[in-house]
Amino acid sequence: MSRLVVISNRVAVPTADAAGNQGGLAVALLSALRENGGIWFGWSGETTPEFTGDIRTTQGGGVTTATIDLEEQDIDEYYNGYANRTLWPLFHYRIDLTEFERDFEGGYRRVNERFADTVMPLVEDDDLVWVHDYHLIPLGRELRRRGMKNRLGFFLHTPWPPARLLTSLPSHHKLVESMFAYDVVGFHTEDWLDSFRRYVVDIMGGTIDEDGCATVGDRTVRTIVAPIGIDTAEFEAAAASPEARFAHDRMHMSSTGRSLIVGVDRLDYSKGLRERLLGYERFLANNPDRRALVYLLQIAPPSRADVDTYQEIRSDLDALSGRINGEYADIDWVPIRYVNRGYPRSELAGIYRAARIALVTPLRDGMNLVAKEYVAAQDPEDPGVLILSSFAGAAAQLKEAVLINPYSAEDMADAITAALEMPRAERIRRWQAMIENVRAEDVFWWCRLFLDALEGREVVGDTAQIG
Ligand code: GDG
Numbered sequence: 001m002s003r004l005v006v007i008s009n010r011v012a013v014p015t016a017d018a019a020g021n022q023g024g025l026a027v028a029l030l031s032a033l034r035e036n037g038g039i040w041f042g043w044s045g046e047t048t049p050e051f052t053g054d055i056r057t058t059q060g061g062g063v064t065t066a067t068i069d070l071e072e073q074d075i076d077e078y079y080n081g082y083a084n085r086t087l088w089p090l091f092h093y094r095i096d097l098t099e100f101e102r103d104f105e106g107g108y109r110r111v112n113e114r115f116a117d118t119v120m121p122l123v124e125d126d127d128l129v130w131v132h133d134y135h136l137i138p139l140g141r142e143l144r145r146r147g148m149k150n151r152l153g154f155f156l157h158t159p160w161p162p163a164r165l166l167t168s169l170p171s172h173h174k175l176v177e178s179m180f181a182y183d184v185v186g187f188h189t190e191d192w193l194d195s196f197r198r199y200v201v202d203i204m205g206g207t208i209d210e211d212g213c214a215t216v217g218d219r220t221v222r223t224i225v226a227p228i229g230i231d232t233a234e235f236e237a238a239a240a241s242p243e244a245r246f247a248h249d250r251m252h253m254s255s256t257g258r259s260l261i262v263g264v265d266r267l268d269y270s271k272g273l274r275e276r277l278l279g280y281e282r283f284l285a286n287n288p289d290r291r292a293l294v295y296l297l298q299i300a301p302p303s304r305a306d307v308d309t310y311q312e313i314r315s316d317l318d319a320l321s322g323r324i325n326g327e328y329a330d331i332d333w334v335p336i337r338y339v340n341r342g343y344p345r346s347e348l349a350g351i352y353r354a355a356r357i358a359l360v361t362p363l364r365d366g367m368n369l370v371a372k373e374y375v376a377a378q379d380p381e382d383p384g385v386l387i388l389s390s391f392a393g394a395a396a397q398l399k400e401a402v403l404i405n406p407y408s409a410e411d412m413a414d415a416i417t418a419a420l421e422m423p424r425a426e427r428i429r430r431w432q433a434m435i436e437n438v439r440a441e442d443v444f445w446w447c448r449l450f451l452d453a454l455e456g457r458e459v460v461g462d463t464a465q466i467g
Contacts, residue, residue, distance in 0.1 A: 002151075002455070004038035005123050007115065007139065008132035009079070011042040014061035027231045028443035032451065034062040038127065041066045041119045047075060053118045068118050070111060077107020079135070080306050086169070087134045089309075091158040092270040092364045095168055097309050105171060109138065116142035123150060128454055131182070133157045138174075140181035153184040153454040155226065158366040159393070160192040163199040176204065180219040184453045186226040188367045188393040193225050226449045227397055229442040230372045239349040239377035247343075247350030251297075258333075259420060261296045262355035264348065264370050265362075266303040267340065269313050272363040272389065272406040273300060274320060277336070279361070279412025281324050284335060286413050290420065292333050296359070297351070301342040314340075352377035356384045357419045360392065361406040367393040371401065375434045383431035385419035387412070397437050400430040 012026030033040060044056060044067035051074070057066045070078070081104030089097040116139060123129060130153045131139050140152045166172050176199060179185055187193045197214060200206040206216035212223050238244055251260055261280070265271035277298075284291050300317070304310045321338040328335045343351070352358065358374040371394040374386055388394060388401035395403055402419060404411045 001036055003124060003127045004033055004036040004451070005119070005127045005129045006033065006038070006040045006132065007119060007129065007136060008040075008042050009083070009135040010045060011040045011065045011067060013058065013065055014063045025228065025443065027234065028447045030061070030063055031444065032447050033064075036128075039064045039066050039122055041115075041122065043067060043079075044069050046070075047072050051114060053114065055118055055122070066119075066122060068114070070114070074107055074111050074114070077104050078111035080304070082108035083135045084304055084307050085309075087137075088158065088270075090165065090169060091134060091161050093159070093161060093165060094269065094364075095165060097269065098168070100170060112136060112138045112142050115139055116146055119143075120146050120148065123148065125150070128451065129153070130155070130450070130454065138178040141178040144181045151184075151454050152182045153186070153450060154179065154182045155186040155450060156192070156366070157188070157228070159364055160187055160195045162195050163203055166195075166199060167203065173203075176200070177216075180214075180216060180221050182221055184222045184224060184450070186224045186450050186453070188225070188227050189396045190225055191396070192366070192393070193223055196223060222453065224450070224453050226446055226453070227393065227441060228367050228369070228446045229438065229444075230369055230376060231444070232372075232376050232439050232442040235345075235349060235373055235376040238346045239353050241346045241349070243344065243346035244350030244353065244377075247347040248354040251351060251354040255295060258292070259294045259356040260351075260354055261294055261357040261359060261416065262351060262374075263296065263298040263300075263359045263361075264352075264373075265298075265300055267300040267310065267314055267317070268303060269309060270362055270364055272361045273298070273313070273317055275363065275406050275409070276359055276361045276412065277317070277320050277324060279406075279409045280336070280359070280416070281328075282409040283413035283416045284324070284328050287417065290417075291328065291335070292330065294356075294416075294420070295333070295335055295337065297337045297339070297355070299339050299341075299343065299348075299351075302340055349373070349377045352384075353379060357416065358384065358386050359412075359416075360386065360394070360401075361389045361404065361412065362392050363389070363406055365389070365392040365394070369394075371398055372438045375431065375438050378431055378435070380428075380431070380435075382424060383427050385422055385427055385430070386434065387415045387419060397441065398434050400433040 006029050014030050046069045048069035051071050055066050085099040128151050132155055197208050200214045204216045208214050213220050214223050280296050321336045325334055325336055352374045360371040371388050386401040389406040390403045402415045404415045
């Protein structure tokens, strides 16, 4: 069996706590690395005054991680710049927030070259190489330029935007062209894949064959849908753990019979937090008699705090939650508990289980794992209701959720009312359909699906010549 080399912006370091605190993606990739042997390569999270290319390796739990330090300027232009000020907003359909700076693009190219230079000597002939996410789209091309002949795969964790939106990126052509250096490119949903294929056909004049291979000139890449899942078995077990029980009881004791509505999201504009609070406010306004029977717990750990738009959304939400609480709270009830910090995964599982409703209402999301975690954490005898944005990738699989348009406050308010009134039999029916999917298509299934595609493809043309 081939070794695996995983390359992503950051690496997950195997810890003794792997079952408790690591996200599903880290758990799946670490287990694939353990099974096949190999390396996880990425940025250390540290800066250095001058780039040296020195590689720090650690070994533990059967996995080797290799990291490099980057310069401050790299972080400004590549991570906080092109990745999070240009591609992230654009890929989430937020052209209004997208910044087009030449320096960002230069930094993005430089860091991708630095990654290629440093990882190249670590890769052995038969290794499968799997690159992750929008930070590293051109990495495959850089590796081919340095002579790499290995199977090379790329998976995008975000949406892929419609062609008309993508063409607003000055170097859209170069970016998409670089994806043809890979053997396989994967997306979470048919929607994102369709947008990619449309671009190939409409903008590049390419073709798509019945196996999903996209061809432009003499270059071909296989394109697939591989929807990521969670470590469902681990999460179901976490929801029954003593820590989860404790968090669950803590929620109940502090709410005296009120129904908990929960939201858990990185503090990010793509998650639709502002619209969610406005939808909840609409529910409060429309239902004076139900007000004190519910409360919303919104957990929102800050992320990407060096990017202005993230600082703005944070102060915007501080103000909005404060205003709604000021307007509706009573001496013995506060409608929103807004918490800007993270919780251990097992506690999170208990909070999900205690919640009668989950509001997972991103404006656009590649997949959204919180929706799946909420389903996995439910009590089968008395499950809660998932209210899910139809613009989240997860909506393609979790069709029995209450699907809503997150931009509509009325939709959201009506969905909350419907969820509160939903009979137990219907909640069980919907939950059963969803848990079946969440169990069958878990994160290990996803990982196998992608790696099978990566191993199975016939090499078309001399990919080493690409670029
Ligand atoms: C990207 C794509 C795609 C959140 N708060 C806490 C906490 N979390 C965990 C959740 C969940 C994860 O963070 C968030 O995953 P999402 O999928 O919701 O979102 P992104 O971070 O934007 O991830 C997304 C994903 O990649 C995978 O491909 O689904 O569409 O944007 O696991 O539980 N975890 C803990 N405490 C918290 O307070 N422990």
